[in-house]
Amino acid sequence: MTEKLSDETRDTLLGPLLDTGWAVADGRDAIHKTFEFSNFVEAFGWMTRVAIWSEKWDHHPEWFNVYKKVEVTLTTHDVGGVSTLDLKLARKMDSLVG
Numbered sequence: 001m002t003e004k005l006s007d008e009t010r011d012t013l014l015g016p017l018l019d020t021g022w023a024v025a026d027g028r029d030a031i032h033k034t035f036e037f038s039n040f041v042e043a044f045g046w047m048t049r050v051a052i053w054s055e056k057w058d059h060h061p062e063w064f065n066v067y068k069k070v071e072v073t074l075t076t077h078d079v080g081g082v083s084t085l086d087l088k089l090a091r092k093m094d095s096l097v098g
Contacts, residue, residue: 004079029081032073049096059085
């Protein structure tokens with residue numbers, strides 16, 4: 001079962017993601033990042049690739065797309081905050097850019 005990140009592991013595990021542009025969301029236990037692509041087709045293609053992994057892992061992002069920008073928020077609703085699933089999906093999202 002997935003658990004919310006503990007205070008002891010939070011800094012260590014979140015640090016590498018914060019270095020790649022992810023940030024802790026204001027007012028809730030979540031992380032977020034805005035991805036920008038060269039056009040809508042690239043943004044939508046990336047979202048499609050992410051969707052495949054999200055389904056495979058049964059963990060889905062909150063996201064909002066306008067033209068070539070995709071705003072993403074990750075949190076694990078079942079545990080009420082950020083879990084290792086969010087970190088795993090964030091790393092996958094970063095790797096699928098390009």
